[in-house]
Amino acid sequence: MNWSREGKWITIGFGLVSVLVGFVSFSSYQNATRLITSADQLKQTDDILNALTDISALLADAESRRWSYIVFGDPQDFEQYSAAIADIPPILDRLEAPLSDTPAQQERLQQLRLLVAQRIQLLEQSILKYQDDLGAIASDDPLVLATRQNRIQIRQIIEQMEKEEESLLQNQVERARTEFQFRMLIEPLGTLLTFGILLAVYALLLRQMMKRYDAEALQRTWAQQKELSELKLQFFSMVSHEFRTPLSLILGSAQLLDETLKLQVEPAKLKNLHRIQTAARSMTRLLNDILMLARADAGKLEFRPEMIELQTFCLNLIEDLQVFSQTQRTIQFSKVGDCTHAYVDETMLYSILSNLLSNAMKYSKPSDTVYVTLQADPDCLMFEIRDEGIGILPEDQDKLYQLFSRGRNTQDIRGTGLGLAVVKTCVDLHHGQIKVKSGIGAGTTFTVTIPQPLPPVHQATPALAQDADPFNADP
Incomplete structure (x- = not known):
């Protein structure tokens, strides 16, 4: 009877332990499952934010390459401009699936598609309009005003989408934190510490990943700017060298003619010869100014006091x-x-x-x-x-x-x-x-x-x- 009663208590205790262990195990499994789901949601939100950032960066890069191509006419700038434009549609397509369950975000994405298409059209129009006539650029030009308005609208749409995603991200983080704190009361200390460390490592890895991404983006931008400055300096140095020789010949020949003819011809008849000398000197001075600015931009202008x-x-x-x-x-x-x-x-x-x-x-x-x-x-x-x-x-x-x-x-x-x-x-x-x-x-x-x-x-x-x-x- 006593053994039977003890056996019952053992059985009940074992059953309770089994239930508790099973409950704790189920709670741990459920917690792990929820953490995985939250991580996927966080990654998805992070991918959306990165995609929006990439769109802004590509548009800015395309506009920069567009201006560089208009001003300097370098085909490489046009190729880089075209590459930046070509990279935008795949990113927009990649946003369709993550945003499909959010009607407001889906509507903003469609607006962003239209604005980006309009932006590309404005960029193409500006290349055709300003490439051969830089003097046509003016702050009150309808094309400039339309581009500025389009830029503002794109920035607003992207900011709204980023705020929405950041809000969703914040809600997800808060919900995960609340559930984690509740389950933390019933899980063993080891489980609590394990998941706490995992969460801290995840946050640290996420932060480290963002820092690395920013550093790589900054390094790429710096390298591109340095390469552009080097190319500009090489181009202007080559142009200056190629023009200096004929200009020197023109100026020297004009001076020689002036010295030869000034005793034989009336001064009034040498007016055009003097114009040639003045134009050659002006062109030489212009080349010197351009080369000096290019060297300064590349950080290679030597200061010799x-x-x-x-x-x-x-x-x-x-x-x-x-x-x-x-x-x-x-x-x-x-x-x-x-x-x-x-x-x-x-x-x-x-x-x-x-x-x-x-x-x-x-x-x-x-x-x-x-x-x-x-x-x-x-x-x-x-x-x-x-x-x-x-x-x-x-x-x-x-x-x-x-x-x-x-x-x-x-x-x-x-x-x-x-x-x-x-x-x-x-x-x-x-x-x-x-x-x-x-x-x-x-x-x-x-x-x-x-x-x-x-x-x-x-x-x-x-x-x-x-x-x-x-x-x-x-x-």
């Missing part, structure tokens, strides 16, 4: 401009300060002053005087170039130093929009500043400030003093 005599340098530069000018211009030069020499890159300083003086002469009347003031102090150089020309519109002053940027009141005057970009690049390499003060019809004043290095420390050996970089020397 040296001591120069300021007044002689300025007078020679002014004489060059007056000799090569098609009309006689008055340039008044004045110097303030006791310093006679300065530590600068002579080639870059020549580019700075020649571009500013050329603009002052170009945008003022032949009868107007251009004023050049040099203030030479031991710690700083200041050049002030003032003209009495047409002036610069206030709304154009913020973009003066951008490539190909020209004032709206200069459309009837020939120019490339490169000169001030070259000036800004050279001033920045000197660690200097450039300021402008202008009014319509009241002339323009450019002020360039270039800091001068401190004198070398007397205790330094001559070799060290010669090799040191004065701009970075400790005081």
Whole structure:
């Protein structure tokens, strides 16, 4: 009887243990199953977010390649543009299945398809329109406005889809957390720790995967930009080299003809010969500006400062401009300060002053005087170039130093929009500043400030003093 009662209790206890073990095992199995389902949902949501990010990146890359192709005409840019466009439809197709159970997201996806198709059409239209006429690009152009509106709409749709997916992701995470906390009360401590560690490892792996993806994307972008800069530099170097030889021959031949004929022919009849010389010099200067900007963009523009005599340098530069000018211009030069020499890159300083003086002469009347003031102090150089020309519109002053940027009141005057970009690049390499003060019809004043290095420390050996970089020397 007693054994039978004990046997019953053993049986009941064994049964209870079996039930508890079975319940715990079932709970663990159910928990594992739910974790797998949640992981799949998280992965699906993560894939959707990555796909949306890829679409934005491909559209941005396509637009960048499109502009590069319009400006430089490089077929490789057009191939990369076409490749980016071709990669977008498969990504959109890949989003169909994950979003099929969400009507709102499915509707947004269809809207996104239409907007992307419209965006591609606008990009193709812009290539056809602007490829042969860069001057047609304007902020109020209907095509530019339509592209901007389309870009805003695509961004809004993608942001809405991302917010929806992030909300679903948050709900999934919260639901999984709640269920996990409930089951954590009935599972053994080992099971709790095991699943806790697994969850932490999963979160860490997910975070690490996202960081790796971002780092790889950033590295790819940097490599593409570096490759593009290298290609641009190679292209411009090749173009500059190919053009310099015939230009030198043209200029040399024109000068030889001028020297030969000026004693035999009336000066008025040599006008066209002088035009040839002026055009050849202008083309050479344009090639120099383009090559300098390309080297600066690729990070290969060398800065080589040296001591120069300021007044002689300025007078020679002014004489060059007056000799090569098609009309006689008055340039008044004045110097303030006791310093006679300065530590600068002579080639870059020549580019700075020649571009500013050329603009002052170009945008003022032949009868107007251009004023050049040099203030030479031991710690700083200041050049002030003032003209009495047409002036610069206030709304154009913020973009003066951008490539190909020209004032709206200069459309009837020939120019490339490169000169001030070259000036800004050279001033920045000197660690200097450039300021402008202008009014319509009241002339323009450019002020360039270039800091001068401190004198070398007397205790330094001559070799060290010669090799040191004065701009970075400790005081």
